[in-house]
Amino acid sequence: MAEPLIRMTNIRKSYGRVQALEDANFHVNEREIVGLLGDNGAGKSTLIKVLSGAVPLTSGDIFIRGKKVSLRSTSDAIAHGIETIYQDSALVTQLSIARNLFLGREPIKPPRFLNRMDQEAMNTVARDLLKQVGISKNIPPTTPIGSLSGGERQAVAIARAMHFDSDLIILDEPTNNLGVAETQGVLSFVRSARDSGHSCIFIAHNIHHVFQVVDRIVVMRRGKVVADDIDPKTTSVAEVERIITGMSDKEIRDAITDGKPSH
Amino acid sequence: MENHSLVPRLIARPEFGPFVLLVVEIAVFWSFNHDFLSPQNISNTLAFTVELGLIALAMTLLMTSGEFDLSVGSLFGFSPVLMWTLFNSGLTSLEAGFVAALLVAAFIGLVNGWFVTQLKIPSFLVTLGMLLVVRGTALFVTDGFPQRTWSAEGSWLAEALVGDFFIGPFRIYMSLFWFIAAAIALGYVLTQSRTGNWIQAAGGNPSAARARGVNVSGVKIGLFVLSSVMASLAGVISSLRTSAANPNSGTGYELEVIAMVVIGGTALTGGRGTIIGTVLGILILRVMRNGIVLIGVPGLAYNIFIGAIILGMMALHSWLERRHQAGT
Numbered sequence: 206m207a208e209p210l211i212r213m214t215n216i217r218k219s220y221g222r223v224q225a226l227e228d229a230n231f232h233v234n235e236r237e238i239v240g241l242l243g244d245n246g247a248g249k250s251t252l253i254k255v256l257s258g259a260v261p262l263t264s265g266d267i268f269i270r271g272k273k274v275s276l277r278s279t280s281d282a283i284a285h286g287i288e289t290i291y292q293d294s295a296l297v298t299q300l301s302i303a304r305n306l307f308l309g310r311e312p313i314k315p316p317r318f319l320n321r322m323d324q325e326a327m328n329t330v331a332r333d334l335l336k337q338v339g340i341s342k343n344i345p346p347t348t349p350i351g352s353l354s355g356g357e358r359q360a361v362a363i364a365r366a367m368h369f370d371s372d373l374i375i376l377d378e379p380t381n382n383l384g385v386a387e388t389q390g391v392l393s394f395v396r397s398a399r400d401s402g403h404s405c406i407f408i409a410h411n412i413h414h415v416f417q418v419v420d421r422i423v424v425m426r427r428g429k430v431v432a433d434d435i436d437p438k439t440t441s442v443a444e445v446e447r448i449i450t451g452m453s454d455k456e457i458r459d460a461i462t463d464g465k466p467s468h
Numbered sequence: 469m470e471n472h473s474l475v476p477r478l479i480a481r482p483e484f485g486p487f488v489l490l491v492v493e494i495a496v497f498w499s500f501n502h503d504f505l506s507p508q509n510i511s512n513t514l515a516f517t518v519e520l521g522l523i524a525l526a527m528t529l530l531m532t533s534g535e536f537d538l539s540v541g542s543l544f545g546f547s548p549v550l551m552w553t554l555f556n557s558g559l560t561s562l563e564a565g566f567v568a569a570l571l572v573a574a575f576i577g578l579v580n581g582w583f584v585t586q587l588k589i590p591s592f593l594v595t596l597g598m599l600l601v602v603r604g605t606a607l608f609v610t611d612g613f614p615q616r617t618w619s620a621e622g623s624w625l626a627e628a629l630v631g632d633f634f635i636g637p638f639r640i641y642m643s644l645f646w647f648i649a650a651a652i653a654l655g656y657v658l659t660q661s662r663t664g665n666w667i668q669a670a671g672g673n674p675s676a677a678r679a680r681g682v683n684v685s686g687v688k689i690g691l692f693v694l695s696s697v698m699a700s701l702a703g704v705i706s707s708l709r710t711s712a713a714n715p716n717s718g719t720g721y722e723l724e725v726i727a728m729v730v731i732g733g734t735a736l737t738g739g740r741g742t743i744i745g746t747v748l749g750i751l752i753l754r755v756m757r758n759g760i761v762l763i764g765v766p767g768l769a770y771n772i773f774i775g776a777i778i779l780g781m782m783a784l785h786s787w788l789e790r791r792h793q794a795g796t
């Protein structure tokens with residue numbers, strides 16, 4: 206079997222006496238959208254924070270394409286091709302779309318010693334990218350992020366991850382507080398990211414949203430991964446809901462294998 | 469938004485309010501007293517304006533990055549005292565004393581930046597502490613007395629910084645050109661360079677900037693150094709022009725400078741800054757001080773007007789900001 210893009214083994218994370226992750230095992234394959242589900246406090250956000258370098262793990266290993274890595278900060282993770290998208294926090298509201306897209310990697314116009322940004326190039330690329338992620342409205346790339354809607358902001362963040370070739374794009378509850386049209390927008394950004402070769406982790410409480418985009422569903426409960434190979438095409442929403450709310454391991458196995466839990 | 473016509477776009481700019489205020493101010497003072505626009509009055513006003521202005525330009529960048537510096541007034545007083553003390557004691561030439569004063573200022577900026585970024589202490593507290601240390605040192609080494617200042621005429625340093633000449637009836641000091649050069653250079657840095665993008669990001673959303681690999685601490689430390697060095701330079705220029713080095717000079721300048729910057733439209737909370745706005749803010753406050761005296765309002769009433777301008781401008785900026793956020 207080919208090495209997955211990301212493999213996390215026996216991940217433990219404790220906040221003081223709270224054990225947020227207990228020997229969690231998790232992986233993401235190349236070109237795959239994984240839906241990460243679980244009740245409140247199950248440990249989903251903690252797992253992806255460990256993966257995005259936002260919090261240090263207590264013990265466990267992370268491998269990228271089979272190579273062990275240590276992710277000490279979010280910029281570490283980004284350098285390894287892991288990009289996390291939060292609804293607001295990853296963008297600077299005062300700066301324009303184009304300036305946000307290229308923040309930290311601004312192209313320079315020669316002569317280099319003048320340190321001058323190539324703003325035309327930035328705007329041109331930004332305009333293309335916005336079209337690619339499916340923002341149909343004609344929003345100029347010079348628009349400040351502050352005047353975009355929540356869904357549009359995430360589109361910008363996804364566009365950025367795609368442009369800089371992140372291997373893995375993580376979205377933690379991207380559809381919260383979004384309207385119907387914007388939610389569909391975000392879902393289609395996720396699909397277009399996969400179609401151009403990226404992998405995604407998609408966390409959402411709305412199972413229907415998850416079912417619409419993901420290739421595989423992983424369920425967490427009380428800091429553990431309790432099911433990691435649920436196929437949304439052959440499993441019903443009701444079954445997944447039952448797994449999330451918790452049954453014995455045997456019942457879960459039954460639910461996944463024959464689709465008829467003995468409840 | 470691109471199809472808006474020119475006039476509403478001009479009005480929406482943060483510099484528009486300050487610009488109108490400046491024009492009104494000048495018109496009112498001039499209508500009361502035509503001497504207000506006399507070459508002599510303009511020359512006199514400009515001489516000191518650019519000295520404070522140098523500090524305000526650096527403060528604009530620092531405030532855009534989300535920090536500010538209360539120690540600038542104390543450095544304005546301390547640096548010339550240090551330069552003249554070194555020179556009078558025969559330890560260094562005037563030029564070497566000048567370089568030493570700038571280096572000490574840079575070090576002070578470094579310490580400010582280190583406390584703010586590494587120990588995570590708010591810049592308000594760090595630079596307030598530094599204000600007391602620097603001002604206290606200036607008073608201590610001089611026993612509170614002004615330093616003897618040799619008339620610096622003929623020294624190339626004095627010529628380069630405050631050499632004066634006449635353009636028509638206007639008496640112009642070299643410092644005006646340094647101010648213009650600094651305004652252009654820092655305006656360029658803020659709006660055109662990638663450093664400017666990092667400065668704005670550092671003030672607007674530091675954790676997002678850090679995640680993109682921007683060295684937020686480095687940017688801020690650099691700006692603290694710039695702020696200290698500019699305050700030091702301004703103090704030396706003022707001292708050479710007036711042939712005085714008083715350990716108390718510069719008292720209260722920090723607040724006047726911050727007022728100039730925010731009146732111009734730079735956000736106190738960081739993320740957005742404008743050098744053009746700051747230049748307007750500098751002129752607004754200096755014209756106000758000069759005009760009030762000239763039309764016969766008691767100078768002691770000056771602060772009433774300054775306070776009113778600050779409040780009025782803040783109200784305007786916050787209104788524009790809300791309209792902006794609403795996406796109009």
Ligand SMILES: Nc1ncnc2c1ncn2[C@@H]1O[C@H](COP(=O)(O)OP(=O)(O)OP(=O)(O)O)[C@@H](O)[C@H]1O
Nearest residue numbers: 220223224225243244245246247248249250251252
């Ligand atoms: N900073 C923290 N300090 C202490 N405990 C924490 C912290 N962050 C999370 N926890 C705890 O860790 C556990 C897992 O939290 P986590 O945020 O990962 O859950 P989640 O699955 O994302 O839940 P939700 O669906 O509500 O977002 C919870 O019990 C939570 O209280």
Ligand SMILES: [Mg+2]
Nearest residue numbers: 249250251377
């Ligand atoms: Mg969560």
